[in-house]
Amino acid sequence: MANRRMFSLDVVDTDKFLDMPVSAQALYFHLGMRADDDGFVSSPRKITSLIGSNADDLKILVSKQFIIPFDSGVIVIADWKVNNYLRSDRYKGTRYIGEMEQLRCCDGIYSMDTVGIPVADQMETQIRIGKESKVKDNVNTICLEPDKSAPSQSDISLPLVDKTFYNVPFDKIAIWKDAYPVVDVEQELRRMTSWLDSNPTKKKTRRGIERFINNWLARTQDKGGSSSQREVNQSSGFNSYDPDGGFERIKRIVDSERGNRKPGENLPFG
Numbered sequence: 001m002a003n004r005r006m007f008s009l010d011v012v013d014t015d016k017f018l019d020m021p022v023s024a025q026a027l028y029f030h031l032g033m034r035a036d037d038d039g040f041v042s043s044p045r046k047i048t049s050l051i052g053s054n055a056d057d058l059k060i061l062v063s064k065q066f067i068i069p070f071d072s073g074v075i076v077i078a079d080w081k082v083n084n085y086l087r088s089d090r091y092k093g094t095r096y097i098g099e100m101e102q103l104r105c106c107d108g109i110y111s112m113d114t115v116g117i118p119v120a121d122q123m124e125t126q127i128r129i130g131k132e133s134k135v136k137d138n139v140n141t142i143c144l145e146p147d148k149s150a151p152s153q154s155d156i157s158l159p160l161v162d163k164t165f166y167n168v169p170f171d172k173i174a175i176w177k178d179a180y181p182v183v184d185v186e187q188e189l190r191r192m193t194s195w196l197d198s199n200p201t202k203k204k205t206r207r208g209i210e211r212f213i214n215n216w217l218a219r220t221q222d223k224g225g226s227s228s229q230r231e232v233n234q235s236s237g238f239n240s241y242d243p244d245g246g247f248e249r250i251k252r253i254v255d256s257e258r259g260n261r262k263p264g265e266n267l268p269f270g
Contacts, residue, residue: 005032008163011079016064024057028066032077038094039080039110045073068110070099078110082164105153105167156189158213159196161203172210180217182225192216 007029011017017025030051035041044067048058061067067075074096077083094100103110154173157165168189176185192213196203204212220226 005035006084007032008079008083011066011082017066020060020064021057023053024060026051027053027057028061028077031061031067031075032080032083035077035080036094036096038096038100039077039084040094040096040099041075041077042073042096044075068103068112070096070102072096072099074099076103076110080110081105082109105157105165154186156186156193158189158193158209159200159203160209161205164206166206166209176213176217180221183217183220184226185217187226188217188220189213 012025012028017028020028027048030047031041031044034047041047044058045055048054058067062069065078068078069075076096076099102112104112152170153167154170156168158168160166173185173189176183
């Protein structure tokens, strides 16, 4: 577990957070400092007592959906991946595998996963959490859009420019496998994760990440598949692992043709 943790203003500078009592805010920070690399805290009640907060502060954090409780007594910080981004070489996975399997991560925010659970069990889960938090809000929401189920997510997460992650859906992977049959899609997605981690200025927005993925996969397909690795063409300045570089290359060709053409002569494109 790391000795340093981060807290995003997108979380702690909101009215929802600042409206809480100072003791509840302090408890949130102390829980965050003691969480493992996936945001799980094994002894929230002990920490609550240690810093002079009380059980009501813990309940407030549950009711405001800043933390998610489990029957085991463990809690997880819902906005953990919004607050913290850990490099893969420094990340140590949580030992609370059972609790992790009960969660979904959508837009960098944890929520309880009720997909595949019988309706009666879903209601029991919601009632249990509702009793602890004393609110009627359903904390099991897994999608921002109403009446639309979130797609099943893979374990591949691409870092975005806003420090959240794009959790790649399985249905998208299936589409890309059909579109690029000679590409090892999962392996290329993991290479993208490593490349984005090493090139933080090239990270994409949530809106642009799928375009980035498609461009990368298309270029790998054109090269002959994932097993065919080519060196970077330094003379042209075109990086075969930078899909956005293709546009700059085409632009240079067009500009060159435009400069060399004779008056009245059309460009040899289209």
